[in-house]
Amino acid sequence: MATIKSSFLNLLITLGVITLVAGLTLGYVFEWTKAPIAKAQMDKQLRAIEAVVKGYDNNPVKEKFMATTPDGKDSLEMFPAKRKGELIGMAVKAKSSRGYSGDIWIMVGFNLQGDILNVVVIEHKETPGLGSKLTEPKFLNQFLEKNPGQINLNVKKDGGTVDAITGATISSRAFSEAVQLAYETFQSVNHGSTQQ
């Protein structure tokens, strides 16, 4: 089939040319898809914010700031929701690295009292059909309008109030942990800046 002899020089030239062409093509496609990929990620963040806080008229992404978690180990992205210049709520992006596989990223919306307005999962790699049920309303709805300061955000197995997903206690635990972290971080910011 191949009509080119397998001499050292031929091998070198062939592989060189193939990898060069492949590299150039990939570079072109990368440049070409860069903007759409960034836009897709931006849209995703915006959708998550829209889902967890309501009634704002500012651009929370533009006013984003970082807040250090109370244990000082990490800092979270905070998206302030304002109406007529006044803070009405906050979308907090938090993660837990203690899921079943990989990080779980969530977006939690709080009002100024610290009640959870809504919470969505932005990204996770949990087991399909088990841990992936994190994203379903059946699990998420139990967090709505709850104030993490008043309830024990642990799964029932650990003495808390969270109904874990059957067969996915680890995922449920990690999720609750991320919500708790978001709450605590939000509280430290909230008390620092907005309390009259």
Added chain:
Amino acid sequence: MAALSNKENFLKGIIRENPVFVILLGLCPTLGVTSSAINGLGMGVATLFVLVMSNLVIALVKNLIPDKVRIPAFIVIIASFVTVVQLLMAAYTPALNEQLGIFIPLIVVNCIVLGRAEAFASRNTVFASILDGLGMGVGFTFALVLLGSIRELLGSLSIFGWKLAEADGMLVFVLAPGAFITLGFIIAIMTWMKRKKSVNP
């Protein structure tokens, strides 16, 4: 290899030489992503694209590649197309891209793709190779969608995301063991049908 008609080149991959059910190639993504029908479809179409494009390019350049570097050259070509697919999916179908996750880059090491490059595209014409890639890709997609539909139906009581009943299905079918069980039954049924056909012509 005996020359086959164009129709044969295309059709053989769908049932008679179906890469998953008959040749048993590419089982890693097959078992890994088919927890739902839509995942199977996405994976199938991504692989189909890579198969057709790599078969096309390899058939084009087959005479320019010395035998000794054949495999590395094929792998570079295949890997490039896989990366292109991945970038395109991240840009235009971000949700599906997240669902399929690591399995998209793993198309590179899917034995079906390298297998067709080596067994078919490197010794056939460009046109025949495209047909072969299309047929194999459609066969692979068909297998994945079938497997994904059965698993989704039994495991989550839904099909293509359409919930059929508000209840939990048999969880085992969504998990890895369910993939093996379902695939085993499909292969058994296909073998049984083939035998019956050859006994009573």
